[in-house]
Amino acid sequence: MDRKVAIAGFRMAAAPDLETTRERLVFELSKGLLDDLGIDRDAVDNFVLCSNDFLDGRTISHVFLGPPAGGYMKDQTKVEMDGLNAFIYASMGIISGQYDVTMVLAMSLTGSQVSPYLYFDYSLDPTYDRQLKLLNELSAAALEARSYLAANGYPEELLDAVAVQNLKNAAANPGQARRIEGVSREKVKGSPYYYEPLRELHCYPPTDGGCAMLLVSERKAEELTDKPVWLLGMGRSTDIYFIGDRDLSTSLSAAQAAQRAYAMAGIKDPAAELGFAEISSPFAHQEPLLAESMGLLEKGKAAAAYEAGDTAVDGGMPLNPSGGPLGGNPLCAAGLIRVAEAARQLRGEAGENQVKKADKALVHGQDGLCAQQSAVVILGT
Amino acid sequence: MEEIKDTFLHPVVPLDFQNNYRVGAYLQRYLDGFREKKILGAKCSQCGRVVVPPRKYCGACNLVMEEFVELPQEGTLENFTVGHVTLEKGQLNRADAPYVIGMVRLEGASNSLLAKLDVAPADVKTGMKVKAVWKDQVEGEYTDLDCFQPA
Numbered sequence: 254m255d256r257k258v259a260i261a262g263f264r265m266a267a268a269p270d271l272e273t274t275r276e277r278l279v280f281e282l283s284k285g286l287l288d289d290l291g292i293d294r295d296a297v298d299n300f301v302l303c304s305n306d307f308l309d310g311r312t313i314s315h316v317f318l319g320p321p322a323g324g325y326m327k328d329q330t331k332v333e334m335d336g337l338n339a340f341i342y343a344s345m346g347i348i349s350g351q352y353d354v355t356m357v358l359a360m361s362l363t364g365s366q367v368s369p370y371l372y373f374d375y376s377l378d379p380t381y382d383r384q385l386k387l388l389n390e391l392s393a394a395a396l397e398a399r400s401y402l403a404a405n406g407y408p409e410e411l412l413d414a415v416a417v418q419n420l421k422n423a424a425a426n427p428g429q430a431r432r433i434e435g436v437s438r439e440k441v442k443g444s445p446y447y448y449e450p451l452r453e454l455h456c457y458p459p460t461d462g463g464c465a466m467l468l469v470s471e472r473k474a475e476e477l478t479d480k481p482v483w484l485l486g487m488g489r490s491t492d493i494y495f496i497g498d499r500d501l502s503t504s505l506s507a508a509q510a511a512q513r514a515y516a517m518a519g520i521k522d523p524a525a526e527l528g529f530a531e532i533s534s535p536f537a538h539q540e541p542l543l544a545e546s547m548g549l550l551e552k553g554k555a556a557a558a559y560e561a562g563d564t565a566v567d568g569g570m571p572l573n574p575s576g577g578p579l580g581g582n583p584l585c586a587a588g589l590i591r592v593a594e595a596a597r598q599l600r601g602e603a604g605e606n607q608v609k610k611a612d613k614a615l616v617h618g619q620d621g622l623c624a625q626q627s628a629v630v631i632l633g634t
Numbered sequence: 635m636e637e638i639k640d641t642f643l644h645p646v647v648p649l650d651f652q653n654n655y656r657v658g659a660y661l662q663r664y665l666d667g668f669r670e671k672k673i674l675g676a677k678c679s680q681c682g683r684v685v686v687p688p689r690k691y692c693g694a695c696n697l698v699m700e701e702f703v704e705l706p707q708e709g710t711l712e713n714f715t716v717g718h719v720t721l722e723k724g725q726l727n728r729a730d731a732p733y734v735i736g737m738v739r740l741e742g743a744s745n746s747l748l749a750k751l752d753v754a755p756a757d758v759k760t761g762m763k764v765k766a767v768w769k770d771q772v773e774g775e776y777t778d779l780d781c782f783q784p785a
Contacts, residue, residue, distance in 0.1 A: 446716070497746035
């Protein structure tokens with residue numbers, strides 16, 4: 254990269270119901286972040302907002318969210334995908350030399366929404382899948398889960414192990430929306446099935462939330478922060494839409510996006526070089542599936558890795574030490590929150606969930622059914 | 635400042651979009667095939683892949699697929715899930731009874747077809763042979779192909 258990009262600061266909010274308006278949430282995240290850094294909106298030369306018109310209930314939703322973010326009379330654009338794509342897009346503006354200071358702000362109030370799963374129905378092919386009414390976000394994830402378990406000979410209990418680890422991490426993270434005290438495999442196994450093999454506690458809870466983050470050039474990083482977190486590499490990939498055409502036991506999009514990010518960051522052996530990963534896995538099976546696809550866990554050895562505690566906070570490859578999307582998954586903000594959680598670790602501010610090797614990390618974000626689209630960034634200190 | 639209790643306002647949308655989607659020539663052929671209880675796929679002249687339902691372009695070769703082929707009505711259940719909930723207009727509800735959705739690989743097809751399975755959840759197994767079940771009265775609609783059941 255010709256010019257470096259640093260994360261100067263961030264603010265997050267997540268809850269089942271934030272009991273706030275969209276505008277108030279955006280204002281508080283943005284103003285809070287500017288206050289943290291001791292600057293005002295005049296110091297920001299570009300705003301990248303990330304929201305979704307279906308979730309927001311208004312077209313061109315940033316029309317209403319730009320002003321409370323502080324983005325009026327500024328360069329302002331919107332990304333209507335996962336927040337990690339907004340992060341990448343915002344970074345490109347700094348790498349190109351056009352901007353020095355960019356605010357990325359992603360949000361949705363999916364937790365307090367009456368019909369949280371309707372969003373994905375609108376992503377279905379209207380002339381086919383939407384007509385058949387078989388495919389939805391949950392049934393697609395369940396098919397992916399079974400395909401992954403079957404291809405690797407993993408037992409359904411792997412899902413319980415992943416969920417317990419994530420929910421324990423989430424319970425120790427004050428920023429998470431779903432914090433269950435005393436979570437156990439029995440408790441996870443006792444939650445009702447949605448679509449087999451996925452149970453309620455294997456699936457993300459609809460969440461209200463948002464994340465504001467300030468990205469800056471190297472010159473500005475020196476002024477604004479003592480603990481810059483640097484962007485080292487990024488990559489994206491989009492797979493085919495039709496799930497009947499894909500091998501659901503693996504993720505081609507995550508594999509390709511990660512390879513592109515590794516190449517840019519000069520990473521040869523991700524499992525050895527990376528300290529931990531924050532993965533957008535709204536369903537339990539996706540964490541090991543994506544980790545294997547991205548070379549973080551050895552293929553076919555995920556069940557053993559979870560049993561041995563390798564993926565726990567104090568393990569060799571901690572996955573979602575924040576608790577991940579099973580602890581809270583505000584659509585649009587999800588991937589940007591993963592970045593913020595990784596940055597918290599890299600700055601040594603993750604409290605009870607602090608990992609030991611916090612120098613380089615992978616962050617994954619996704620869109621579409623069964624991670625049709627993946628985005629990956631590598632961050633480092 | 636005094637605590638203010640927010641009121642929830644339900645959406646008042648003065649516009650009611652009605653989107654009409656043309657299915658296009660390929661899905662039209664597929665649906666026309668249903669009138670004769672036939673399942674059609676499209677074949678790529680370069681890589682030989684057969685996709686069902688048919689679509690115009692082969693993604694791998696980036697070519698127009700010009701050949702339609704009739705597929706057998708039997709296949710293998712590649713993958714399935716037992717649904718215990720329904721999602722109606724984005725709202726999650728418990729299903730009256732568990733039901734099975736499967737991915738069926740018809741013989742000769744290169745991809746899988748998502749379908750309802752008429753089989754008891756306790757009896758469903760990956761790899762089982764299944765066959766298409768049609769409605770008595772076919773009308774050239776997706777619902778003509780009612781489900782698949784064990785062959």
